[in-house]
Amino acid sequence: xxxxxxxxxxxxxxxxxxxxxxxxxxxxxxxxxxxxxxxxxxxxxxxxxxxxxxxxxxxxxxxxxxxxxxxxxxxxxxxxxxxxxxxxxxxxxxxxxxxxxxxxxxxxxxxxxxxxxxxxxxxxxxxxxxxxxxxxxxxxx
Amino acid sequence: xxxxxxxxxxxxxxxxxxxxxxxxxxxxxxxxxxxxxxxxxxxxxxxxxxxxxxxxxxxxxxxxxxxxxxxxxxxxxxxxxxxxxxxxxxxxxxxxxxxxxxxxxxxxxxxxxxxxxxxxxxxxxxxxxxxxxxxxxxxxx
DNA sequence: CGAAAGTCGTTGCTTTATACAACTTACACA
DNA sequence: TGTGTAAGTTGTATAAAGCAACGACTTTCG
Numbered sequence: 194x195x196x197x198x199x200x201x202x203x204x205x206x207x208x209x210x211x212x213x214x215x216x217x218x219x220x221x222x223x224x225x226x227x228x229x230x231x232x233x234x235x236x237x238x239x240x241x242x243x244x245x246x247x248x249x250x251x252x253x254x255x256x257x258x259x260x261x262x263x264x265x266x267x268x269x270x271x272x273x274x275x276x277x278x279x280x281x282x283x284x285x286x287x288x289x290x291x292x293x294x295x296x297x298x299x300x301x302x303x304x305x306x307x308x309x310x311x312x313x314x315x316x317x318x319x320x321x322x323x324x325x326x327x328x329x330x331x332x333x334x
Numbered sequence: 335x336x337x338x339x340x341x342x343x344x345x346x347x348x349x350x351x352x353x354x355x356x357x358x359x360x361x362x363x364x365x366x367x368x369x370x371x372x373x374x375x376x377x378x379x380x381x382x383x384x385x386x387x388x389x390x391x392x393x394x395x396x397x398x399x400x401x402x403x404x405x406x407x408x409x410x411x412x413x414x415x416x417x418x419x420x421x422x423x424x425x426x427x428x429x430x431x432x433x434x435x436x437x438x439x440x441x442x443x444x445x446x447x448x449x450x451x452x453x454x455x456x457x458x459x460x461x462x463x464x465x466x467x468x469x470x471x472x473x474x475x
Numbered sequence: 476c477g478a479a480a481g482t483c484g485t486t487g488c489t490t491t492a493t494a495c496a497a498c499t500t501a502c503a504c505a
Numbered sequence: 506t507g508t509g510t511a512a513g514t515t516g517t518a519t520a521a522a523g524c525a526a527c528g529a530c531t532t533t534c535g
Contacts, residue, residue, distance in 0.1 A: 201449065205445065209356075211470075213393065214394075228350070308342065310473045311342065322463075323336065326344070326345060326352070329463070330348050
């Protein structure tokens with residue numbers, strides 16, 4: 194069995210390799226939605242809409258970045274803006290039916306890729322891997 | 335215990351979250367070396383030098399991208415080019431002492447971050463996580 | 476041998492993602 | 506009611522990345 198040191202090295206190396214490939218993988222899975230725009234759109238879907246500022250805070254992005262991403266998603270017809278009657282500075286962002294469809298397609302492709310990649314994993318390994326990843330990400334920033 | 339489906343969803347979600355944050359994390363750990371330039375420099379160190387084309391093939395990058403990354407690393411004094419006497423089209427790339435030092439510092443910061451983040455993991459969980467990641471990444475493309 | 480074809484690396488151009496700063500509009504509170 | 510804060514947009518800058526075209530060199534084959 195490998196030493197703690199070796200395991201730490203392995204984890205580091207494999208996480209780095211994964212991170213390096215991630216954007217490319219996303220682009221292959223769903224050329225229409227980058228990793229970030231997929232994430233933002235998915236967030237809107239989950240929350241049934243939210244403000245641009247919320248997206249920026251949640252994903253540690255500058256509000257200008259979000260503004261342009263949202264503008265692009267709107268141009269594609271994937272997002273619509275609804276003025277907030279309470280506060281006229283705010284726009285609630287919502288997925289459109291087309292956006293929801295694009296998101297569903299992307300999620301399907303993503304899911305298929307993960308399914309295939311993990312097809313021969315047994316239930317216990319899968320459960321543990323899921324827990325480890327969650328635990329890893331949940332650690333203080 | 336979660337269903338296979340739930341575990342697949344979790345893995346997908348957590349991997350995505352990790353990928354999204356990776357570049358930023360790298361930038362915080364070693365502002366001098368991006369995720370990619372760190373990787374390229376580390377590759378040169380491991381292999382005791384190689385050609386630009388090898389880097390491009392190995393990391394699925396365009397040769398122009400590698401060319402510019404290497405130029406930047408050279409400008410920083412982290413890499414040197416040695417003409418190949420066998421083939422005058424080729425330059426063997428090597429880390430310089432300064433490059434090796436910058437790499438060592440970056441690797442130390444990286445390692446410290448992983449150490450801290452995984453400090454309270456016991457040996458068995460660490461070993462399993464390392465295996466799972468390796469297995470995940472090793473899957474066909 | 477000598478010409479055609481392939482390889483290595485650079486450079487020009489383009490696209491995309493991102494940040495920071497300045498600005499506009501709107502709100503809030505004291 | 507005026508000053509300060511919040512939401513979003515836009516201008517500018519930087520960096521990463523790809524594709525295409527090129528120059529220098531090597532290999533292959535007629």
